[in-house]
Amino acid sequence: MPSLPDMMTKLDPSGAAGGSASAAPAPADALFEALLRLGDSTLILGHRVSEWCGHAPVLEEDIALANTALDLIGQTQLWLGLAAEVEGAGRSADDLAYLRDAWDFRNLLLVERPNGDFGATLMRQFLFDAWHQPMLKGLEGSSDPRVAEIAAKAGREVAYHLDRSADLVIRLGDGTDESHRRMQAALDDLWPYTGEMLTPDATDAAMAEAGVMPDLTAIARDWHALVGDVLAQATLARPDGSYMHKGGKQGTHTEHLGYILAEMQFLQRAYPGAEW
Amino acid sequence: MYAQMVKSEGMKSLDEMSPEERAFQERIDRGEKIEPRDWMPEGYRKTLIRQIGQHAHSEIVGQLPEGNWITRAPTLERKAILLAKVQDEAGHGLYLYCAAETLGVSRDELLEKLHSGKMKYSSIFNYPTLTWADMGAVGWLVDGAAIMNQVPLQRTSYGPYSRAMIRICKEESFHQRQGYHIMMKLARGTEAQKRMAQDALNRFWYPSLMMFGPSDKDSVHSAQSMAWKIKMNTNDELRQKFVDQTVPQAEYLGLTVPDEGLRWNDEKGGYDFTEPDWSEFFEVIKGNGPCNKERLGARVQAWEGGAWVRDGLMAHAKKHAAAKLAAE
Numbered sequence: 001m002p003s004l005p006d007m008m009t010k011l012d013p014s015g016a017a018g019g020s021a022s023a024a025p026a027p028a029d030a031l032f033e034a035l036l037r038l039g040d041s042t043l044i045l046g047h048r049v050s051e052w053c054g055h056a057p058v059l060e061e062d063i064a065l066a067n068t069a070l071d072l073i074g075q076t077q078l079w080l081g082l083a084a085e086v087e088g089a090g091r092s093a094d095d096l097a098y099l100r101d102a103w104d105f106r107n108l109l110l111v112e113r114p115n116g117d118f119g120a121t122l123m124r125q126f127l128f129d130a131w132h133q134p135m136l137k138g139l140e141g142s143s144d145p146r147v148a149e150i151a152a153k154a155g156r157e158v159a160y161h162l163d164r165s166a167d168l169v170i171r172l173g174d175g176t177d178e179s180h181r182r183m184q185a186a187l188d189d190l191w192p193y194t195g196e197m198l199t200p201d202a203t204d205a206a207m208a209e210a211g212v213m214p215d216l217t218a219i220a221r222d223w224h225a226l227v228g229d230v231l232a233q234a235t236l237a238r239p240d241g242s243y244m245h246k247g248g249k250q251g252t253h254t255e256h257l258g259y260i261l262a263e264m265q266f267l268q269r270a271y272p273g274a275e276w
Numbered sequence: 277m278y279a280q281m282v283k284s285e286g287m288k289s290l291d292e293m294s295p296e297e298r299a300f301q302e303r304i305d306r307g308e309k310i311e312p313r314d315w316m317p318e319g320y321r322k323t324l325i326r327q328i329g330q331h332a333h334s335e336i337v338g339q340l341p342e343g344n345w346i347t348r349a350p351t352l353e354r355k356a357i358l359l360a361k362v363q364d365e366a367g368h369g370l371y372l373y374c375a376a377e378t379l380g381v382s383r384d385e386l387l388e389k390l391h392s393g394k395m396k397y398s399s400i401f402n403y404p405t406l407t408w409a410d411m412g413a414v415g416w417l418v419d420g421a422a423i424m425n426q427v428p429l430q431r432t433s434y435g436p437y438s439r440a441m442i443r444i445c446k447e448e449s450f451h452q453r454q455g456y457h458i459m460m461k462l463a464r465g466t467e468a469q470k471r472m473a474q475d476a477l478n479r480f481w482y483p484s485l486m487m488f489g490p491s492d493k494d495s496v497h498s499a500q501s502m503a504w505k506i507k508m509n510t511n512d513e514l515r516q517k518f519v520d521q522t523v524p525q526a527e528y529l530g531l532t533v534p535d536e537g538l539r540w541n542d543e544k545g546g547y548d549f550t551e552p553d554w555s556e557f558f559e560v561i562k563g564n565g566p567c568n569k570e571r572l573g574a575r576v577q578a579w580e581g582g583a584w585v586r587d588g589l590m591a592h593a594k595k596h597a598a599a600k601l602a603a604e
């Protein structure tokens with residue numbers, strides 16, 4: 001048996017998988033990455049929300065949750081469709097959704113958090129919507145007309161998502177002692193996953209520089225203002241921890257994503273090449 | 277159909293009726309619609325509550341077998357279509373609970389009866405969805421059977437029920453088409469996909485026939501409901517129509533209906549077919565179907581697990597109504 005250093009020398013040093021985004025990427029690559037971040041986030045959140053189908057606390061919520069999931073999956077088709085086009089490698093939106101492994105996914109860690117109780121699902125939705133809405137508003141002014149067009153369509157849907165999730169957070173935060181306690185617990189639990197979407201990395205910076213995407217520091221200001229206002233109305237305390245998890249945007253995920261993909265991709269993996 | 281074996285009150289002849297009852301029956305016979313504020317016999321009201329309630333419960337329990345495959349749908353488009361369909365079913369539940377409310381029963385009361393097992397939902401939703409092809413079979417056969425029953429109910433005598441049916445029927449035909457489209461893709465697909473499609477038809481054929489309820493000769497409550505026009509056709513009529521419509525569709529798919537006794541009967545202008553195993557049907561109705569416990573359990577858990585949400589929303593509304601009042 002060779003010693004460890006011998007084995008190491010035989011490895012191809014370029015074989016490191018899951019690209020690191022520390023260096024500034026080429027513009028086309030950056031656009032592809034940025035579109036994956038949008039499309040993968042809507043896909044994974046849509047998946048999570050769809051897990052509620054038939055299990056919501058009231059019938060109106062069954063309908064609203066299915067509607068939210070449906071909007072998010074529709075947006076995924078558009079973002080991943082454009083990503084596939086930009087990549088120019090002959091892949092489709094479905095290929096990107098169903099035939100990549102976790103390390104190639106670029107969704108925010110926030111959206112892969114498990115559903116938990118209705119409060120956790122709702123809080124995750126609100127924290128995401130409060131980012132998604134200003135983000136899409138910024139994207140509507142993108143220098144890339146394809147991006148602007150998708151953002152305009154998605155923006156109308158997401159404005160409604162945000163109205164709804166903010167309203168429910170306020171009502172349940174300021175409801176009974178139990179609902180307050182559950183909403184606060186959900187907020188505390190999810191808070192460390194909110195930094196990623198508000199903190200630009202090299203790809204975000206390149207996209208902002210090119211006028212394709214808004215500057216995340218501006219989005220962060222909007223987000224903090226809106227979240228602060230809603231939490232105050234909800235009588236919920238803004239967590240003071242400052243530690244933030246990251247990695248989703250670069251392809252380093254939590255353990256949950258693998259299970260989501262195992263379920264989501266099952267048929268495409270079990271019956272390669274079949275049409276559905 | 278989504279309402280099976282709905283018990284209705286005893287039937288009277290015109291001579292035995294009170295003047296009010298006779299006037300009521302004559303309105304129905306003339307094809308007039310009965311509206312919530314109109315006088316109606318207690319039996320009519322009770323029977324309708326049972327029937328509409330059972331139908332509403334079927335819609336919401338019906339989310340579960342299809343919801344089972346949303347996260348595993350094989351393409352983004354299939355996922356979106358399935359989500360839209362399940363969302364429609366929840367919407368159907370909502371229309372129907374609203375129609376029942378016009379008869380003086382609240383949604384919460386009806387749900388309590390579902391959860392405690394006092395009210396039923398359609399037997400079909402107690403069967404499992406085991407493969408993707410089941411999403412095709414459910415749309416094609418289950419929504420197809422529901423349409424068979426619901427299209428005539430658009431003409432039912434009770435106004436709110438009739439209007440709910442008109443809205444629902446539009447969406448159901450879309451459901452059936454998307455189900456058939458899934459089957460078509462599978463039947464024209466790989467060997468494994470064809471096998472999946474045939475297997476789904478094998479498992480869903482007889483349970484779909486059971487949706488129409490027991491044979492007319494064993495169906496004791498039909499006459500009164502038919503006189504009141506809250507049941508428009510007999511169980512056997514609808515079942516025959518369903519078989520006659522579905523067999524050519526199966527042939528077009530290249531699939532085999534799992535019934536060796538199936539043959540065209542020129543004389544009656546329809547197919548002869550084997551009746552489902554009614555002992556299985558009664559077991560499922562009693563709670564012994566493959567998924568009864570899971571389905572009802574899931575609904576009860578959703579309700580109980582969501583109590584804090586409903587309470588929280590109520591408490592918030594009360595607080596703010598009180599604050600508003602104090603400010604005035």
Ligand SMILES: [Fe+2]
Binds near residue numbers: 335364365368444448
């Ligand atoms: Fe329906």
Ligand SMILES: [Fe+2]
Binds near residue numbers: 365451
């Ligand atoms: Fe349907």
